[in-house]
Amino acid sequence: MSSRTPYDELHYPGKFYPQAAPSRIATAATLFGVRAPPLATSRILELGCGEGGHLVPIAAAYPHSSCLGIDSAASAIERARDYAERAGVSHCEFRAEDVRSFPEDAGQFDYILVHGVYSWVPEAAQEAILSICARHLKPEGLAYLSYNAYPGGHVRQILRDLTVFHTKDIADPHEKVREARQVCEFIVGAMPPNTLERQLFGRLLGAYNDSDALIRYDLLAEENEPVYFLDFMEGARALGLQFVAESGFAARERPRLPEPVQRWLEAIPDRLVREQYLDFIGCSGFRQSILCRSNRPLEAHPSPATLAQVYLRSSLVPAAQDHLTDESEVKFRDAFGRELTCSEPVPKLLYAQLGAAFPAALPYRQVRERIEARQGFDGPLDALTEGKLVSLLLQSEDSGALEMYAQPPSFPLEIAAQPRVNAVARLQAERGEALTVRGASGLLAADSTLRTLMGLLDGSRDSVRLLRDWQRALGVSAAPHPDALERALRLLAGQGLLAD
Numbered sequence: 001m002s003s004r005t006p007y008d009e010l011h012y013p014g015k016f017y018p019q020a021a022p023s024r025i026a027t028a029a030t031l032f033g034v035r036a037p038p039l040a041t042s043r044i045l046e047l048g049c050g051e052g053g054h055l056v057p058i059a060a061a062y063p064h065s066s067c068l069g070i071d072s073a074a075s076a077i078e079r080a081r082d083y084a085e086r087a088g089v090s091h092c093e094f095r096a097e098d099v100r101s102f103p104e105d106a107g108q109f110d111y112i113l114v115h116g117v118y119s120w121v122p123e124a125a126q127e128a129i130l131s132i133c134a135r136h137l138k139p140e141g142l143a144y145l146s147y148n149a150y151p152g153g154h155v156r157q158i159l160r161d162l163t164v165f166h167t168k169d170i171a172d173p174h175e176k177v178r179e180a181r182q183v184c185e186f187i188v189g190a191m192p193p194n195t196l197e198r199q200l201f202g203r204l205l206g207a208y209n210d211s212d213a214l215i216r217y218d219l220l221a222e223e224n225e226p227v228y229f230l231d232f233m234e235g236a237r238a239l240g241l242q243f244v245a246e247s248g249f250a251a252r253e254r255p256r257l258p259e260p261v262q263r264w265l266e267a268i269p270d271r272l273v274r275e276q277y278l279d280f281i282g283c284s285g286f287r288q289s290i291l292c293r294s295n296r297p298l299e300a301h302p303s304p305a306t307l308a309q310v311y312l313r314s315s316l317v318p319a320a321q322d323h324l325t326d327e328s329e330v331k332f333r334d335a336f337g338r339e340l341t342c343s344e345p346v347p348k349l350l351y352a353q354l355g356a357a358f359p360a361a362l363p364y365r366q367v368r369e370r371i372e373a374r375q376g377f378d379g380p381l382d383a384l385t386e387g388k389l390v391s392l393l394l395q396s397e398d399s400g401a402l403e404m405y406a407q408p409p410s411f412p413l414e415i416a417a418q419p420r421v422n423a424v425a426r427l428q429a430e431r432g433e434a435l436t437v438r439g440a441s442g443l444l445a446a447d448s449t450l451r452t453l454m455g456l457l458d459g460s461r462d463s464v465r466l467l468r469d470w471q472r473a474l475g476v477s478a479a480p481h482p483d484a485l486e487r488a489l490r491l492l493a494g495q496g497l498l499a500d
């Protein structure tokens with residue numbers, strides 16, 4: 001059993017992090033030529049699991065997986081066990097342990113997740129984390145680690161120095177947080193208006209606006225040491241691990257840089273050095289790196305060959321079916337009402353195909369072949385056209401216009417006569433949290449109207465009763481239109497929130 005930690009003193013709410021989801025990690029690895037372990041039957045370890053906000057939704061999405069979460073805070077582990085029990089998840093174990101005493105006989109794992117831990121623990125614990133990844137990762141396994149990084153960490157360090165200095169004589173954690181917030185707001189407010197420094201620090205401070213816990217465990221953390229990417233990788237490589245990609249791969253692959261800069265970067269033979277230069281260019285302050293064993297081959301960039309291994313999904317549908325193959329502008333709208341206008345034939349055909357298939361995902365190979373057929377190509381797309389298609393897909397993924405999956409999520413698509421939301425979604429809706437969607441691969445911010453409906457979706461009501469009870473629960477004079485109920489149910493089904 002672990003001893004009492006600062007995380008036992010002030011509640012640090014757990015939540016799901018899409019960038020640290022095994023589905024996301026598997027997709028990124030596949031795009032860079034690294035075969036990912038099957039998600040459905042995987043063995044997953046999370047170091048620093050907190051109260052299970054991340055691991056429980058993952059375990060619920062993969063009922064045939066085996067999950068283990070460890071954390072040094074005993075109070076968080078108790079909440080994690082309670083969450084798992086309430087969600088009906090029995091294949092997810094939680095232990096109160098320090099990473100430095102992780103048992104040698106724990107076996108190997110397909111996925112090791114370490115989000116928001118590495119930079120906030122002492123050096124000995126950092127070494128233990130990398131050692132666990134090296135010793136306990138299966139030969140084809142993937143590890144994910146997030147950490148504060150330089151050079152952007154230098155800017156955040158100023159706020160950290162200020163708050164630590166200002167609160168050094170305050171013992172009570174709640175008072176410490178209040179004082180830290182006030183002094184930051186005071187100092188930033190004292191900076192001359194319309195200056196670069198005020199804009200910069202104001203934007204940084206905005207990240208802490210709604211979270212006392214983030215101030216306590218980031219700005220005021222006992223340990224918070226950013227690291228340069230190359231220094232982080234030096235430690236990983238010494239243990240036989242190599243860099244695969246960032247979890248946010250799409251943005252890294254399509255940086256908005258002048259053409260001469262892109263050519264200069266591509267001329268650098270060492271991929272890790274290129275990554276470090278990108279951090280300098282973007283003033284990166286946070287990284288989310290995926291690692292694998294160093295003996296595995298990988299690609300430097302996503303390519304048509306690696307894209308051939310993924311599935312695509314989008315709810316975008318065209319306003320009209322004509323003009324898809326010419327240069328006319330066509331407006332598309334997705335399930336959330338977001339709009340996109342496009343004039344090039346290949347993107348229009350891509351989105352139209354995916355929208356027609358939604359909520360199912362389509363293999364990239366199939367999408368490409370249909371585009372070739374509609375455009376009248378005699379054979380496969382030429383290298384230039386397919387290169388543009390690869391860029392389009394990465395841009396669309398980065399903007400949220402489409403989703404990519406190495407292994408498409410499995411969840412009920414049909415709406416039952418008496419629909420029911422899954423247990424995790426119900427608990428999240430009750431607590432007003434963002435919903436874990438698409439088989440633990442994304443998040444959806446639900447408004448109070450949708451959360452109210454979800455509270456009624458317990459499998460006991462047909463559409464007539466749902467409409468009536470929804471109106472009563474909302475306290476409005478007129479019941480929502482039946483179309484509104486149908487749209488809401490389709491949205492929930494398309495996001496994987498309904499149970500069998």
